[in-house]
Amino acid sequence: MFPNLDLFGTCYPESGPAGGRDDRGGEQMTLAFSSETEGRFQKLLARYPNRQAALIPTLILAVREFGYLSREAMAYVAQRLEVPHAQVLSTATFYTLLHKRPLGRHHIQVCMNVACYLKGADHLAHHLRERLGIGFGEVTSDGMFSLEGVQCLAACGTAPAIQINDDYHEDMTPAKVDALLDQLRRTSAPAPTQGGDQ
Amino acid sequence: MIASTDPTRGALLRCGPGESIDLARHRALGGFNALRKALAMSPDAVREQVKAANIRGRGGAGFPAGMKWGFLPKDNPKPRYLVINADEGEPGTFKDRYFLEQDPFVLLEGVIISAFAIGAHSAYIYVRGEFVRPIQRLEAAVEELYRAGILGRSVMGSPFALDVVVHPGAGAYICGEESALLESIEGKPGRPRVKPPFPAVVGLFGCPTIINNVETMACVRLVLEHGAERFLAMGLPKDGGPKVYGLSGHVKRPGLYEGPMGLSLRTLIYEYGGGTIDDKPIKGIIPGGSSTPVLRGDQIDVNMDFDSVKAAGSMLGTAAVTVFTEGTCPVAVLTRIARFYAHESCGQCTPCRDGTGWLERLVESIEHGHGRPGDCDLLLSAAGQILGNTICALGDAAAMPVISFVQQFRDDFEEHIRRGACPYGNKPEAH
Ligand SMILES: Cc1cc2nc3c(=O)[nH]c(=O)nc-3n(C[C@H](O)[C@H](O)[C@H](O)COP(=O)(O)O)c2cc1C
Ligand code: FES
Numbered sequence: 227m228f229p230n231l232d233l234f235g236t237c238y239p240e241s242g243p244a245g246g247r248d249d250r251g252g253e254q255m256t257l258a259f260s261s262e263t264e265g266r267f268q269k270l271l272a273r274y275p276n277r278q279a280a281l282i283p284t285l286i287l288a289v290r291e292f293g294y295l296s297r298e299a300m301a302y303v304a305q306r307l308e309v310p311h312a313q314v315l316s317t318a319t320f321y322t323l324l325h326k327r328p329l330g331r332h333h334i335q336v337c338m339n340v341a342c343y344l345k346g347a348d349h350l351a352h353h354l355r356e357r358l359g360i361g362f363g364e365v366t367s368d369g370m371f372s373l374e375g376v377q378c379l380a381a382c383g384t385a386p387a388i389q390i391n392d393d394y395h396e397d398m399t400p401a402k403v404d405a406l407l408d409q410l411r412r413t414s415a416p417a418p419t420q421g422g423d424q
Numbered sequence: 425m426i427a428s429t430d431p432t433r434g435a436l437l438r439c440g441p442g443e444s445i446d447l448a449r450h451r452a453l454g455g456f457n458a459l460r461k462a463l464a465m466s467p468d469a470v471r472e473q474v475k476a477a478n479i480r481g482r483g484g485a486g487f488p489a490g491m492k493w494g495f496l497p498k499d500n501p502k503p504r505y506l507v508i509n510a511d512e513g514e515p516g517t518f519k520d521r522y523f524l525e526q527d528p529f530v531l532l533e534g535v536i537i538s539a540f541a542i543g544a545h546s547a548y549i550y551v552r553g554e555f556v557r558p559i560q561r562l563e564a565a566v567e568e569l570y571r572a573g574i575l576g577r578s579v580m581g582s583p584f585a586l587d588v589v590v591h592p593g594a595g596a597y598i599c600g601e602e603s604a605l606l607e608s609i610e611g612k613p614g615r616p617r618v619k620p621p622f623p624a625v626v627g628l629f630g631c632p633t634i635i636n637n638v639e640t641m642a643c644v645r646l647v648l649e650h651g652a653e654r655f656l657a658m659g660l661p662k663d664g665g666p667k668v669y670g671l672s673g674h675v676k677r678p679g680l681y682e683g684p685m686g687l688s689l690r691t692l693i694y695e696y697g698g699g700t701i702d703d704k705p706i707k708g709i710i711p712g713g714s715s716t717p718v719l720r721g722d723q724i725d726v727n728m729d730f731d732s733v734k735a736a737g738s739m740l741g742t743a744a745v746t747v748f749t750e751g752t753c754p755v756a757v758l759t760r761i762a763r764f765y766a767h768e769s770c771g772q773c774t775p776c777r778d779g780t781g782w783l784e785r786l787v788e789s790i791e792h793g794h795g796r797p798g799d800c801d802l803l804l805s806a807a808g809q810i811l812g813n814t815i816c817a818l819g820d821a822a823a824m825p826v827i828s829f830v831q832q833f834r835d836d837f838e839e840h841i842r843r844g845a846c847p848y849g850n851k852p853e854a855h
Contacts, residue, residue, distance in 0.1 A: 341673055
């Protein structure tokens with residue numbers, strides 16, 4: 227039997243995705259999965275006929291554990307899976323959800339595709355940019371929020387839709403977005419400064 | 425609150441927004457009767473039923489499931505795989521998410537029946553990575569079935585063994601294309617394979633593989649539950665069964681609706697969907713996801729089945745209908761579509777990689793008021809050079825909307841170019 231992998235069992239790490247380590251300087255490999263993630267990783271290996279098939283789920287685990295895929299994180303995954311580093315790079319760079327840069331603790335994805343466009347996505351995106359003071363692809367200076375314009379989220383019947391970390395928020399309006407942002411600000415501790423957890 | 429189908433009306437959609445069906449409720453609704461019937465038959469007999477029901481694939485292409493299953497080689501000693509496509513990436517489409525999130529046991533029962541019929545002992549369900557909550561729900565449902573003895577070494581006490589793996593995608597529309605999907609499960613970038621060989625012969629891990637859409641699995645279950653004849657009677661003689669329709673855009677009640685295959689588009693929009701916002705006249709209808717050619721508002725009298733929509737010059741696709749009313753600029757709508765396909769091209773074939781970029785830049789330049797006379801013909805010619813010249817159908821998916829938008833709304837495009845601005849007064853948003 228394949229037990230429930232619970233791949234997405236934990237939410238983003240408490241250190242916050244922005245707490246990912248600075249990988250410049252060629253330091254020694256210091257990353258390692260937490261014991262919880264290690265358990266998921268081991269279950270993952272049991273599910274596939276070869277190790278490379280576990281690559282994308284493992285990279286997802288790594289994004290959730292380390293906040294994003296630094297070069298070090300990719301090297302770590304290559305080593306753990308015993309697949310060539312080049313294969314990990316090639317796969318990691320192909321997929322948009324395998325983030326290669328630090329994100330805010332709350333990563334906001336705004337759907338800009340047709341159905342959402344017809345229901346005011348541009349207006350919503352404009353509102354978010356103004357409220358957060360950042361553009362698409364940027365992170366607020368306190369590390370709390372990042373913003374990204376994305377393609378259809380498959381929520382077109384409840385457009386416009388946004389996704390914040392794991393959750394969809396549908397039938398959005400600027401007022402609902404404001405309420406969400408306020409709630410997120412109230413309920414999260416201040417994010418650590420970049421690289422500050424080392 | 426978004427209205428959806430009446431919960432009691434659906435054979436496919438068994439619950440409305442905000443509701444979901446757990447294992448106990450699934451059993452109470454006659455769950456696993458179809459599976460029990462299948463297990464009492466021979467795999468051959470199950471395949472015959474599915475073939476007789478002529479279930480046309482619900483992933484967009486409409487290829488009959490029974491016929492596809494028939495392409496599996498008879499004498500290949502390798503294991504066989506069943507792969508379920510829950511990538512749900514075609515813009516406008518939001519139907520498979522319903523099954524994952526609200527009624528996973530319908531999907532899983534269909535998966536078990538289909539795996540039994542084709543002789544697969546492993547099934548992979550590939551779900552787009554954005555669907556974190558749906559993946560969690562589906563995984564929990566899979567685990568419940570293991571605990572209930574409905575998955576695992578002995579499915580419902582029979583000698584048939586089946587394992588189901590829920591496999592996450594990671595944000596790439598192209599992985600909805602079946603061979604790219606297989607590459608993705610194998611841990612590689614999602615670049616479609618050259619066919620032949622088709623996946624039924626050389627598929628996942630080099631083994632014979634059947635790939636079907638989520639809703640197709642729900643249809644397989646219905647066929648076993650009610651028989652092929654009754655399934656066909658729920659739709660059209662050659663294109664049977666019920667169908668999930670998606671409705672989005674400028675309608676009063678967007679959402680998912682169930683109707684017979686071949687439901688009239690007018691009924692869907694005006695009766696189910698309550699008509700258009702502010703009762704404005706319809707300017708355009710994208711009938712089956714953003715890759716399907718756009719129809720003008722006056723082409724609304726078409727029936728929603730594979731052959732009828734084709735006869736009207738478009739495609740049923742995923743039956744995800746997006747409506748836009750008068751006052752909407754078609755150039756702006758096409759800009760979103762062209763941008764999408766350019767972003768999602770995997771970059772493998774030159775006509776698609778370069779062509780989708782050309783289409784995006786041309787449409788965008790018109791949108792931004794920099795269009796030049798002759799751009800419409802340039803668009804048609806560039807799109808025409810992509811059509812049919814690529815490894816997979818993403819190239820066609822990018823070209824068809826461009827060709828149809830320019831043909832259907834040429835006046836709007838020309839006016840946009842002539843004025844150097846949007847005739848509807850849109851100011852293009854910087855992005
Ligand atoms: C670019 C592209 C994207 C596709 N995306 C999906 C998708 O998200 N979901 C899906 O079921 N089929 C998708 N398809 C169709 C699949 O290749 C395949 O035909 C389908 O999954 C087969 O299932 P069916 O026969 O049950 O419909 C896509 C095809 C192309 C060319
Ligand atoms: S267009 Fe935004 S969810 Fe589909």
